[in-house]
Amino acid sequence: MxxxxxxxxxxxxxxxxxxxxxxxxxxxxxxxxxxxxxxxxxxxxxxxxxxxxxxxxxxxxxxxxxxxxxxxxxxxxxxxxxxxxxxxxxxxxxxxxxxxxxxxxxxxxxxxxxxxxxxxxxxxxxxxxxxxxxxxxxxxxxxxxxxxxxxxxxxxxxxxxxxxxxxxxxxxxxxxxxxxxxVPAKVAGRWEARMPPAISKQPASLTLKQQQVTRVSGSLRLDGRDVPLEEVKLRGDQITFRLAGHKGGFSGVVKDGAIEGTFDSGNNRTPWSASLRG
Ligand SMILES: C[S@@+](CC[C@H](N)C(=O)[O-])C[C@H]1O[C@@H](n2cnc3c(N)ncnc32)[C@H](O)[C@@H]1O
Missing domain, CATH: 3.40.50.150 (Vaccinia Virus protein VP39)
Incomplete structure (x- = not known):
């Protein structure tokens, strides 16, 4: 009591x-x-x-x-x-x-x-x-x-x-x-990306880092080396970037641990996607 x-x-x-x-x-x-x-x-x-x-x-x-x-x-x-x-x-x-x-x-x-x-x-x-x-x-x-x-x-x-x-x-x-x-989506982490065949026929590891919330950098692992992403922009749930040494640009929408997007090579547009692995 x-x-x-x-x-x-x-x-x-x-x-x-x-x-x-x-x-x-x-x-x-x-x-x-x-x-x-x-x-x-x-x-x-x-x-x-x-x-x-x-x-x-x-x-x-x-x-x-x-x-x-x-x-x-x-x-x-x-x-x-x-x-x-x-x-x-x-x-x-x-x-x-x-x-x-x-x-x-x-x-x-x-x-x-x-x-x-x-x-x-x-x-x-x-x-x-x-x-x-x-x-x-x-x-x-x-x-x-x-x-x-x-x-x-x-x-x-x-x-x-x-x-x-x-x-x-x-x-x-x-x-x-x-x-x-x-307000930006949360994108930091390691993603498994399914790239257009012209970039990679295998699932590739995409790493995104988010500094100061809105500043995003990253790289895509291709053939055993990390290719940096360039001109990465994150506006709300919309992400765009280019891949160093490659022509064309990626765009995508981030939702619930997944990205669905399009790669525009300049000649044609192909889908790409990614899912968050950790
Ligand atoms: C600079 S005035 C802005 C008024 C209005 N938003 C505008 O732009 O015309 C700031 C207002 O915040 C209110 N305020 C201050 N502290 C607050 C708090 N902790 N919670 C809610 N309102 C608060 C004040 O009473 C004041 O009316």
Missing amino acids: KRLATLLAMTASAALAADLKPTKDAGPYVPSPQSVVSDMLRYADVGANDFLIDLGSGDGRIVLTAAKVFGARGFGVDIKEDLVKRANEAAHNEGVAERVKFVKQDLFETDVSQATVVTMYLLPDTVNMLKDKFLRELKPGTRIVSHDYPLTGWIPDKYVQMDLEDKVQISGVTTTLIYLYI
């Missing part, structure tokens, strides 16, 4: 500690200028099939614009109750309440797995603290758009810099940056 009481006391204090865990302030409320909101959504190519999540949604303008102008669905989270209330009222008044909602919630505790687009305008250290979460929860191909601060070490798919007078009162300078990232 005494042990149970101790256990209950420990559980209760753990729960209390979790409740009392201070929410990290990821940035003060400063709205993105409306022109930046439009650019962020345009660069991410937001459309009616998208589900957008704004982390730290403020007055809701990014999610509201995504719904009103681009036909998307989604939600925003913010720790400030008054902002969440204001954003939900705006969704109602602007006729998009069926497609978007706003929730008072810590962005670090928010499940983002439903997103096809994630947007944020947060402090630089916060943006970087989210990288592991993004890789864990987001599907390959999901677009991440960050206003002003980069995901350090990730190569942006698009990067735009502009000067905006509106920003002077926010950050003291006119400089405005928008970073677009595409």
